[in-house]
Amino acid sequence: MPRRITSTWPRRRFLAAAAVSVAMPQVSQAQTAVWRFQSAWSSRDIFHEFAVDYGRRVEEMTGGRIKLDVAAAGSVVPAFQMLDAVHAGILDGAHGTCDFWISKHKAASLFSSPPSFGWDAHGLLGWFYAGGGETLYRELLNDILKLNVTGLLYFPMPAQPLGWFRKEIKGETLKGVNFRIDGLAAELFRGLGASVTVLPSGEIVTIMDRGQLDGAALNNPSSDLQLGLPDVARTYLLGSHHRPAGAFEVVFNKGKFDAQPAEVKSILRHAALAASTGQLAMAYARYPKDLDEIRKRGVDVRRTGDALLAAELAAWDKVIAEHSRDSFFAKVIASQKAWVRRLQPYIAANNLTTAELAAAYKHFLG
Known part of the structure; x- marks a missing residue:
């Protein structure tokens, strides 16, 4: 008969040790560190809520070890200027988009x-994490610009509306329209005839109310409503090629980030990935409701005309050609095109078209 092997470790001691191991948190214990963190958004903007939400996730996931003290735009x-402040250590981190540092290199945008290559924000984030985009991002920040920062992208932004206008827009140009926009889209709008003004979102309503702006693009109905755009413009055009794919950027001072233990660095990354899902749910809950409120206020909400949409694509051709004379810009464009060529045929073959989805909606809900 085989010999029965009995552990020499008493059962009571084993159960006690097991209880202790279950109770112990997975993150190393240490005193709370408070990091200076600024968002690019007004305190009234839903995007600032998203920045605060990211900070909350980091604090919870680190068991209180890291607390992001999230201030609104302009607080520091x-x-x-946030990227320079993070580089210099004036800020430990920031929440915005890469468009905010386009003056350093056009490829930032x-x-x-x-x-508008025919993709959406899910495709953009797919390229960043699985198509070589993150490597190019780090090459730009650390090798080309020599910045002491590290970061990542998150949150698949729903396509941006064309924007708000004080007067009706017809045809395929924006000639004579003084328009607020940022990033490469600013050059796109210049190609459509607009006179472009670049300024932070929190200043739009004041400048527009003075009559110094004819139109503005922000990002979504909730931000637009919270900042008061329905009070200064009465036409809201939905649908545009200027920003069909977008994402937030979270950046950290690289020295500060690299000094953290591996589990903290992992949490800072994975908190952003978790926030992509959580914040998209928040956006889907709020954006339709706030668009309804905009309509209730008597704003003329309509789709952008086909002629203007086609003109946007032609304008993109010129912007891409102009900046592809820079080798790094051209390398990023080539990488993005290669990703979309591989991705979109599958999506087109497998997904239902807009018309088919509309038919299903009509069948069940219409």
Whole structure:
């Protein structure tokens, strides 16, 4: 008969040790560190809520070890100076988009509002994490610009509306329209005849109310409503090629980030990935409701005309050609095109078309 092997470790001691191991948190225990963190958004903007939500996730996932003290735009530095402040250690981190540092390199905008290649924000984030985009992003920040920062993209932004206008827009140009926009889209709108003004979102309503702006693009109905755009413009055009794919950027001072233990660095990354899902749910809950409220206020909400949409694509051709004379810009464009060529045929073959989805909606809900 086989010999029965009996553990020499008493059962009571085993159960006690097991209870202790279950109770112990998975993150190393240490005193709370408070990081100076600024968003690019007004405190009234839903995007600032998203920045605060990211900070909450980090604090919860680290068991209180890291607390992001999230301030609104302009609290420490102007929004367009956040990257320099993070580089210098004035800020430990920031929440915005890559468009805010396009003045350093035009390719920055390709990571937050790239050309309309037929993809959406899910495709953009797929390219960043699985198609070589993150490697190119780090090459730009650390090798080309020599910045002491590290970061990542998150949150698949729903396509941006064309924007708000004080007067009706007809035809295929925006000639004579003084328009607020940022990133590469600013050059796109210049190609459509607009006179472009670049300024932070929190200043739009004041400048528009003075009559110094004819139109503005922000991002979504909730941001637009919270900032008061229905009070200063009465036409809202939905649908545009200027920013069909977009994402937030979270950046950290690289020295501060690299000094953290592996589990904290992992949490800072994975908190953003988790926030992509959680914040998209928040957006889907709020955006339709706030668009209904905009309509209730008597705003003329309509789809952008086909002629103007086609003109946007032609304008993109010129913007891409102009900046592809820079080798790195051209390399990013080539990488994005290769990703979309591989991705979109599958999506087109497998997904239902807009018309088919509309038919299903009509069948069950219409």
